[in-house]
Amino acid sequence: MSVFKDAGHLFRFAGLFVxxxxxxxxxxxxxxPKTFGQYGHYRAAAIGDVAAHPMKYAGHDACEACHTDQAxxxxxxxxxxxxxxxxxxxxxxHAADPASVVPVKPDTSVLCARCHTATxxxxxxxxxxxxxEHSSGVPCQTCHNPHSPGLDAxxxxxx
Amino acid sequence: MTISRRQMLILLPAAAVAWKAxxxxxxxxxxxxxxxxxxxxxLIDIPKCxxxxxxxxxxxxxxxxxxxxxxxxxxxxxxTDEDMxxxxxxxxxxxxxxxxxxxxxxxxxxxxxxxxxxCADSPCTQVCPVGATFISPDGxxxxxxxxxxxxxxxxxxxPYGCRYLHPQKHVADKCTLCYxxxxxxxxxxxxxxxxxxxxxxxxxxxxxxxxxxxxxTHNVQVLKPQMATGSKAFYNGLxxxxx
Amino acid sequence: xxxxxGFMYPNEIGLQWSILIVLYPFITGLVAGxxxxxxxxxxxxxxxxxxxYRLALLTALAFLLDAPLPLQLHLxxxxxxxxxxxxxxxxxxxxxxGYVYLWYxxxxxxxxxxxxxxxxxxxxYQKSHGPLRLVYGLxxxxxxxxxxxxxxIDDKVGWIVTLVGIPSAFMLHGYVGFIxxxxxxxxxxxxxxxxxxxxxxxxxSGIAAVLLLYMAVTKLRKQVIDVRCVDAIAKYLFYIFIIxxxxxxxxxxxxxxxxxxxxxxLNFMVHTQLYIPHIVIQILLGTLTPLFLLFLxxxxxxxxxxxxxxxxxxxTLALVGVFAMRWNVVIGGQLFSKSFLGYTTYKMELITRExxxxxxxxxxxxxxxxxxxxxxxxxxxxxxxxxxxAAD
Numbered sequence: 001m002s003v004f005k006d007a008g009h010l011f012r013f014a015g016l017f018v019x020x021x022x023x024x025x026x027x028x029x030x031x032x033p034k035t036f037g038q039y040g041h042y043r044a045a046a047i048g049d050v051a052a053h054p055m056k057y058a059g060h061d062a063c064e065a066c067h068t069d070q071a072x073x074x075x076x077x078x079x080x081x082x083x084x085x086x087x088x089x090x091x092x093x094h095a096a097d098p099a100s101v102v103p104v105k106p107d108t109s110v111l112c113a114r115c116h117t118a119t120x121x122x123x124x125x126x127x128x129x130x131x132x133e134h135s136s137g138v139p140c141q142t143c144h145n146p147h148s149p150g151l152d153a154x155x156x157x158x159x
Numbered sequence: 160m161t162i163s164r165r166q167m168l169i170l171l172p173a174a175a176v177a178w179k180a181x182x183x184x185x186x187x188x189x190x191x192x193x194x195x196x197x198x199x200x201x202l203i204d205i206p207k208c209x210x211x212x213x214x215x216x217x218x219x220x221x222x223x224x225x226x227x228x229x230x231x232x233x234x235x236x237x238x239t240d241e242d243m244x245x246x247x248x249x250x251x252x253x254x255x256x257x258x259x260x261x262x263x264x265x266x267x268x269x270x271x272x273x274x275x276x277x278c279a280d281s282p283c284t285q286v287c288p289v290g291a292t293f294i295s296p297d298g299x300x301x302x303x304x305x306x307x308x309x310x311x312x313x314x315x316x317x318p319y320g321c322r323y324l325h326p327q328k329h330v331a332d333k334c335t336l337c338y339x340x341x342x343x344x345x346x347x348x349x350x351x352x353x354x355x356x357x358x359x360x361x362x363x364x365x366x367x368x369x370x371x372x373x374x375x376t377h378n379v380q381v382l383k384p385q386m387a388t389g390s391k392a393f394y395n396g397l398x399x400x401x402x
Numbered sequence: 403x404x405x406x407x408g409f410m411y412p413n414e415i416g417l418q419w420s421i422l423i424v425l426y427p428f429i430t431g432l433v434a435g436x437x438x439x440x441x442x443x444x445x446x447x448x449x450x451x452x453x454x455y456r457l458a459l460l461t462a463l464a465f466l467l468d469a470p471l472p473l474q475l476h477l478x479x480x481x482x483x484x485x486x487x488x489x490x491x492x493x494x495x496x497x498x499x500g501y502v503y504l505w506y507x508x509x510x511x512x513x514x515x516x517x518x519x520x521x522x523x524x525x526x527y528q529k530s531h532g533p534l535r536l537v538y539g540l541x542x543x544x545x546x547x548x549x550x551x552x553x554x555i556d557d558k559v560g561w562i563v564t565l566v567g568i569p570s571a572f573m574l575h576g577y578v579g580f581i582x583x584x585x586x587x588x589x590x591x592x593x594x595x596x597x598x599x600x601x602x603x604x605x606x607s608g609i610a611a612v613l614l615l616y617m618a619v620t621k622l623r624k625q626v627i628d629v630r631c632v633d634a635i636a637k638y639l640f641y642i643f644i645i646x647x648x649x650x651x652x653x654x655x656x657x658x659x660x661x662x663x664x665x666x667x668l669n670f671m672v673h674t675q676l677y678i679p680h681i682v683i684q685i686l687l688g689t690l691t692p693l694f695l696l697f698l699x700x701x702x703x704x705x706x707x708x709x710x711x712x713x714x715x716x717x718t719l720a721l722v723g724v725f726a727m728r729w730n731v732v733i734g735g736q737l738f739s740k741s742f743l744g745y746t747t748y749k750m751e752l753i754t755r756e757x758x759x760x761x762x763x764x765x766x767x768x769x770x771x772x773x774x775x776x777x778x779x780x781x782x783x784x785x786x787x788x789x790x791x792a793a794d
Contacts, residue, residue, distance in 0.1 A: 248743055308485065310478070314418050
């Protein structure tokens with residue numbers, strides 16, 4: 001027993017550790033989020049948090065549900081795979097409330113040039129022109145229907 | 160399919176109600192989505208990319224990406240005839256407003272869109288000290304922004320440079336593969352706005368996915384394969400000079 | 403783009419880890435090194451360094467208390483840092499840090515200091531008044547047993563703690579090296595040598611720090627410097643420095659020889675942006691010069707005054723060199739692009755949360771802690787002899 005008497009302080013030090021550890025476990029029980037560890041070492045509810053982000057782009061299906069004329073014209077032409085919002089911008093708010101949110105028609109002199117200005121860097125098979133030489137400032141939609149831009153009469157593109 | 164004016168008047172209110180739910184991001188109102196049925200990735204078709212920057216702008220709009228930082232960006236490579244190994248690469252403002260014009264020049268040019276590769280063996284999730292970044296059961300690497308410490312260890316560990324610290328939220332941020340869209344049957348904002356189909360979402364667990372079919376029938380590559388990250392961003396026609 | 407040469411991935415242009423993250427490994431290195439010096443006396447019975455034993459322990463503690471501060475100031479959400487204790491990710495070296503740090507602080511350093519000072523603590527408790535009495539009282543943990551037997555037990559247990567403390571000190575600083583060395587994405591960092599180099603350079607810095615501190619504090623107290631003591635410390639500094647230098651040269655030579663895909667880019671960086679910090683400051687001034695001076699003191703018998711001067715110069719240069727090494731690893735690792743096609747610059751700010759002034763303050767703070775510790779637990783009060791503890 002004399003050993004314990006002279007080593008008492010060591011047991012006190014160890015006791016301090018045990019006490020702190022128990023407090024730690026207690027606090028941990030409160031603080032760690034409930035869904036943590038459900039699927040892996042992360043808070044499972046975070047998946048729902050990310051999925052709840054609001055959308056700005058409606059997606060072409062939403063546009064085509066109402067704008068069937070444009071959708072039909074596009075389907076037959078060269079811009080068949082160009083989705084509506086690629087040119088018209090994010091319009092989920094318009095799809096949600098068509099009457100109150102009226103989209104602005106894009107300016108073709110800026111819009112078309114972005115893709116179709118010729119540069120040695122673009123793939124050779126991609127249709128590209130020098131805007132100055134091609135139309136000398138005349139707006140693109142003067143000759144091209146943006147939804148079906150081909151000038152072949154059969155495609156019904158020319159205006 | 161043409162809808163008569165009368166049908167429109169009936170459909171519109173119903174559509175509006177459905178849309179409200181979709182916009183509010185309430186998953187319960189979306190069609191049944193089970194994470195175990197999906198394993199997401201993306202296909203980048205290099206020969207189709209024209210460097211228009213639509214994807215960069217769309218991503219920034221959809222995801223409120225801060226200026227000067229990028230969840231996705233486009234690089235333009237110029238491989239000269241003299242040096243086929245060390246390319247000249249630019250990415251002005253991430254390619255957001257496209258690229259400067261180039262007159263006819265020797266060598267080859269091409270565009271390489273980049274994004275988070277949503278690695279199956281991701282080094283970023285490995286190093287996170289608290290489990291704030293993880294791969295979801297359907298294969299998307301996400302960040303839990305209410306748990307992240309902002310230590311930036313994950314940013315250091317990513318070989319592709321796709322992560323950053325959000326300057327206002329002070330947490331790690333990166334491409335989420337538009338998780339809030341793909342779980343509702345839509346495609347990502349970048350794929351939606353790409354005019355040439357150079358970017359396509361792919362569900363590797365869906366046997367009917369045409370892009371999955373494409374991956375099986377074409378030679379595709381991943382970036383930095385030597386890093387063995389299990390990258391799920393597949394590139395068709397990736398040149399050997401791409402870094 | 404300002405400060406960018408060539409091409410960098412757009413998100414790489416701004417550095418993520420600042421001077422605070424350079425400071426952190428430097429400080430933990432001092433802790434580990436000071437502790438190793440203390441263990442020389444306690445475990446390996448190198449009598450000559452005994453005068454520095456307690457000072458080395460208090461120095462280690464002062465710096466260890468300061469060490470988390472640069473990390474907390476760097477975090478985007480420091481209030482969330484307890485998450486590292488509640489949900490540590492077992493695959494993350496950084497997560498394991500929290501526990502290694504806590505283990506080292508409590509189960510090694512504080513425990514050892516407490517055991518060594520217990521007799522003095524009890525005596526001071528019995529002699530003091532007012533709030534100081536409360537402080538000492540708490541430190542006794544309620545036990546005033548300083549009998550021969552109790553002190554003998556303390557001595558034995560303290561020996562075991564120091565023994566365990568040596569690998570613990572290696573872990574404390576080795577893991578910092580592993581945090582960098584395990585990042586395959588960064589070829590400047592990724593290396594199995596990184597933890598080893600960090601440990602040995604830590605020992606160099608810690609030993610040099612205690613050497614300088616001992617000489618400075620003794621001078622301030624207007625006492626006589628124990629020349630045999632500083633000779634012994636300098637000798638160990640010299641040996642460890644040689645090992646450290648060899649390891650760093652091995653890393654360099656290996657890189658140059660293998661010349662993998664990253665080599666051209668890194669080589670260019672070392673010759674341009676990192677020329678001053680790496681070649682001039684770390685290698686020439688911070689390693690080769692002190693090594694040469696220490697070598698001279700080992701082979702030529704200079705008069706005491708000259709030897710002490712040479713030790714002071716070598717020690718200071720060694721500290722500068724080790725700090726430069728941390729800078730070159732942390733900052734250097736972020737200056738080049740992972741595309742190996744470009745470089746950026748580090749714009750260190752002055753007065754922001756991660757700026758230079760904060761870094762300087764955090765470097766000076768441990769000296770304030772040390773001053774408090776030295777006042778509370780004087781390293782040189784009364785006789786202090788491990789072997790003869792029972793004889794008191």
